[in-house]
Amino acid sequence: MPYPDDLLVEGERVVLHTHPHGKMLAGPVLVLLLVVAVCGFLAAVVREQTWAPVAWIALAAVGTALVVRLTLLPVIRWRTTHFVVTTRRVLVREGVLSRTGIDIPMSRINSVQFRHTVLERVLGCGTLVIESASDExxxxxxxxxVEKVHALLYQEVADDT
Structure with missing residues (x-):
């Protein structure tokens, strides 16, 4: 059973399943390009030296460590973050090895708001604010x-009452 279907209770169905906007991957992709460019440049600079093979191995090790830490891990974090709206609740799950999650029943949601900056409007994303009965x-x-998610969530809350 695919995720998040294995989290559903009887009679519940997924209305929306999404990951965070791809804009959060812009930085990691730029880091990847920068690391490759710098390592390639430095490898070319030292190619005439007698110790070039050692330098290439060191560059490969440092470059790989930087790419794993600053590109691969954020991509994995993005891919394993789920925002799910079902007919009964809102679920958010994050993490790979240690997972965190929150479930908000539709019946507990008091209000749904969204906001986005000019750049976020151009990119088609934003911040969704859910106010529930008991929490901040x-x-x-x-x-x-975000505007479609807001409207969808508002509709689900209205249908739940």
Missing amino acids: PLEFTDVPR
């Missing part, structure tokens, strides 16, 4: 198509 408002950043 929860903010979910980088939600793709």
